[in-house]
Amino acid sequence: MKIGGFQKNSLIDFPKTIACIVFTQGCNFFCPYCHNPDLVAGSTYGTCNLKDEAGIFEFLEKRKQFLEGVVITGGEPTLQADLIPFLRKIKGMGYKLKLDSNGSRPEVLERIFQEPLIDFISMDIKTRLIDYPLVVPEKFDVSNIRDSIRLIMEKALAYEFRTTCVRPFISVEILNDIGCMVKGAKSYILQKCSRNVTVLDPGFIKKDLNFFSDKEMLEFKNIIGKYVVTSMVR
Template identity: 35%
Template sequence: MIFAGITKSSLLDYPGNISIVLYTPGCNYDCFYCHNRELIEDLTEKISIEDIMDLLNKRIGLIDSVVISGGEPTLHFDLIPFLKKVKSMGYLTKLDTNGSNPEVIKNCIEEDVVDYYAVDYKAPASRYKEIVRSNADAEVVLETINLLIENSKTFEVRTTVIPQLSINDLIQMAKELPKLPRYVLNPYRTPVNYLPKDEELVKTPPYSESEIAEMASIIKLYQTNVILPF
């Protein structure tokens, strides 16, 4: 397993738990607002698996969970063996994913290696390729989400409320999604690193927290379990 970043202690990434967050390089999406662009382009220095395991061994009993984020972790062939090893150490596990690889998620479910999933739903289906800028398919992401529901897994879906999404977009997304146990609307923050061609997009003024809260009150008509992280 290859990692290119680490947060040694987080109270935010796994609800109710203290986590170590490990970031995998590489992604099959190219969202203009990505906060981990250096991971998309695989420009970061790699962290040896020996250093990762040494840290995990030292933190047993001090940290509750290990979060695998990215980049897109499901692109890595040895994700499941690594998760098995982490669980054998007594940690809870969480997987952050863009939902583009339902077959990998199916395998994770069958092997019972993930305790909590977080899936990003980026845009209305009709705008998915525009926002994600790849061959992304919202239907594939919805397949991943439905797999988690059908198998009674613990998960949340997340949407970053970028300024390019209107309330009508958010309503359409809420209608497209199945009934969710937890739907997190995250505020948009300007990324530090972005492509020069995207400067106008990334510097569009964001919605305020009060505006997002107002949007959430409308979205709750379609998704009752909306969460605001502020």
């Protein structure tokens, strides 16, 4: 596993679970508002130096009484060749697992869902399918996104879809298109984009026009709420 960062504690990243977070290195998307640019671009990130697998497993062994779960996030975790053995090992220690993914590799999700490995999955939906070329390389097959959504809705124990709401990726029309794609989903989270962090494209957060007001976010919540069971602005 290429691990770019590790956070020892979090009360907010895994619903109802006290967890630590493993940040995997590398991503196949380039969202301009990405809050983990170092994980995408190639150096390191994190709140401590625990970035090797052996050190992380040692930490997990010692914290069994205090921690309930582990969040695997990125970057994009499904790019890691040894992700599944890594998940198995953590699960074998008795921890709950949450996986964050951009949904680009449904074939990996399919293999993960063949075993009782993950307890919760969050998938980012960046925009409607025809606009994915704004954040993905030319050769990317956008049907992968639809396949991942279908797999998650059919097979995940618990899940949420998430969208960071910024222009030009989101609008009323685009959210309605996304809504049709996730119709019947259990949970959809709309996130405001923080402007007080380092992002992949620093020019992006300087443009006021890229951001939505609280009122607009509420309107988006109501729109996506027509298609899913629960919608929330976070």
